[in-house]
Amino acid sequence: MPPPLISGEIRRAAMKRLALLAVPALLLLSLSFLLLRPSSPPLLPSIPDDHRARLSVYVADLPRALNHGLLDLYWSLPHPDSRIPASSDPDHPPPRGGHPPYPASPLIRQYSAEYWLLASLLRIPAPDSAAVRVVADWREADVVFVPFFATLSAEMELGWGATKAAFRRKEGNADYRRQREVVDRVTAHPAWRRSGGRDHIFVLTDPMAMWHVRAEIAPAILLVVDFGGWYKLDSKSAGSNSSNMIQHTQVSLLKDVIVPYTHLLPTLHLSENMDRPTLLYFKGAKHRHRGGLVREKLWDLMVDEPDVVMEEGFPNATGREQSIKGMRTSEFCLHPAGDTPSSCRLFDAVASLCIPVIVSDDIELPFEGMIDYTEFSIFVSVSNAMRPKWLTNYLRNITKQQRDQFRRNLARVQHIFEYENSHHSEDGAVNYIWKKIHQKLPMIQEAVTREKRKPEGASIPLRCHCT
Numbered sequence: 001m002p003p004p005l006i007s008g009e010i011r012r013a014a015m016k017r018l019a020l021l022a023v024p025a026l027l028l029l030s031l032s033f034l035l036l037r038p039s040s041p042p043l044l045p046s047i048p049d050d051h052r053a054r055l056s057v058y059v060a061d062l063p064r065a066l067n068h069g070l071l072d073l074y075w076s077l078p079h080p081d082s083r084i085p086a087s088s089d090p091d092h093p094p095p096r097g098g099h100p101p102y103p104a105s106p107l108i109r110q111y112s113a114e115y116w117l118l119a120s121l122l123r124i125p126a127p128d129s130a131a132v133r134v135v136a137d138w139r140e141a142d143v144v145f146v147p148f149f150a151t152l153s154a155e156m157e158l159g160w161g162a163t164k165a166a167f168r169r170k171e172g173n174a175d176y177r178r179q180r181e182v183v184d185r186v187t188a189h190p191a192w193r194r195s196g197g198r199d200h201i202f203v204l205t206d207p208m209a210m211w212h213v214r215a216e217i218a219p220a221i222l223l224v225v226d227f228g229g230w231y232k233l234d235s236k237s238a239g240s241n242s243s244n245m246i247q248h249t250q251v252s253l254l255k256d257v258i259v260p261y262t263h264l265l266p267t268l269h270l271s272e273n274m275d276r277p278t279l280l281y282f283k284g285a286k287h288r289h290r291g292g293l294v295r296e297k298l299w300d301l302m303v304d305e306p307d308v309v310m311e312e313g314f315p316n317a318t319g320r321e322q323s324i325k326g327m328r329t330s331e332f333c334l335h336p337a338g339d340t341p342s343s344c345r346l347f348d349a350v351a352s353l354c355i356p357v358i359v360s361d362d363i364e365l366p367f368e369g370m371i372d373y374t375e376f377s378i379f380v381s382v383s384n385a386m387r388p389k390w391l392t393n394y395l396r397n398i399t400k401q402q403r404d405q406f407r408r409n410l411a412r413v414q415h416i417f418e419y420e421n422s423h424h425s426e427d428g429a430v431n432y433i434w435k436k437i438h439q440k441l442p443m444i445q446e447a448v449t450r451e452k453r454k455p456e457g458a459s460i461p462l463r464c465h466c467t
Contacts (some may be wrong), residue, residue, distance in 0.1 A: 058141035129426035285429025
């Protein structure tokens with residue numbers, strides 16, 4: 001039997017009710033669309049200062065001799081760094097009127113993140129704008145920060161201890177003894193046993209930091225300037241000497257964080273910008289190893305190009321003044337790979353409002369996903385850069401309007417690469433590092449949970465072959 005027909009009056013009443021219900025439904029649907037539709041991320045996202053959004057950090061208990069005590073030792077060293085001319089070491093003898101909080105030597109200062117990150121955890125009370133809060137109980141922490149100045153320890157051994165070849169040996173190596181003490185202390189703590197170290201943070205900005213014990217701390221969150229210092233180690237596990245075949249088993253963008261170098265040149269504000277008659281500028285060593293062979297070929301291709309300045313030199317006082325002048329009077333600053341895919345030169349260019357031209361196919365950059373480097377940098381493949389006159393022709397075709405926009409965008413991001421005085425600023429490098437670590441928290445927590453169910457005696461190899 002067919003269903004009864006609805007009468008015209010009932011139908012009209014039902015339609016009215018449906019119409020009344022449809023209005024708020026449509027409004028709600030429209031609002032949902034506006035809230036949920038994808039949009040391109042802003043150049044500089046805000047960092048929430050809500051307490052619930054803060055990263056909870058426990059600072060591992062290490063002797064002062066492994067952090068600030070190393071600074072005392074550094075300033076007491078009796079002679080200059082053996083790797084550079086005595087006149088180029090600004091720290092030995094220490095400057096009159098007191099020394100800076102972290103070494104001024106460019107070989108060391110570029111890696112100063114370890115100092116500023118620890119400083120941000122020692123502020124009591126923490127400012128409301130801080131991205132972290134320090135907890136006294138490791139069981140309440142999201143992550144465990146290991147306060148070892150690994151870069152300073154390695155650099156003192158390289159500059160005042162054994163030769164570089166001897167640095168790789170353990171015998172008579174003061175840096176190795178410190179590495180060993182740090183690992184033994186940290187891994188003996190129940191916090192490490194709980195997570196297998198996956199929620200621990202080590203600052204390894206120097207490519208030589210923690211050289212002898214890297215396999216032991218590989219599960220941890222490593223703060224590095226790039227993955228270049230790990231290539232040789234990883235090529236062994238990949239069964240190849242080619243960096244193109246590397247399978248990263250100790251470092252990965254899934255767990256580790258790329259942090260900025262500390263720039264060595266003073267910041268130029270947009271209001272101070274002057275004419276820039278030079279097209280492209282580079283200052284540094286021509287001859288490097290591994291990926292730095294690209295630099296040598298680029299040099300030969302471009303050294304005689306008009307409006308291009310290629311200078312070789314060390315960042316001592318004279319070289320620093322040359323770099324300041326060169327970067328501030330050039331439209332573009334060349335950033336080719338060296339011994340590693342990145343260098344401090346990139347952040348000096350940002351500070352100088354010189355548009356970076358990055359020729360480094362394997363480069364990893366700080367805070368990606370939070371900022372878009374294509375808005376203030378030029379990326380060129382190695383294969384294109386190796387073509388005669390290709391790069392200079394490409395740069396000359398970038399209009400003044402485009403260059404001015406790049407430079408305005410550079411000015412907008414300068415502050416997020418600032419370490420000094422940024423450990424109490426919500427928009428400086430330190431808070432951005434903590435924020436980046438916080439973004440990885442779900443992955444870290446999942447790794448910790450998986451670690452807890454691993455049966456005793458099981459041997460599971462590292463399988464993180466991801467970039």
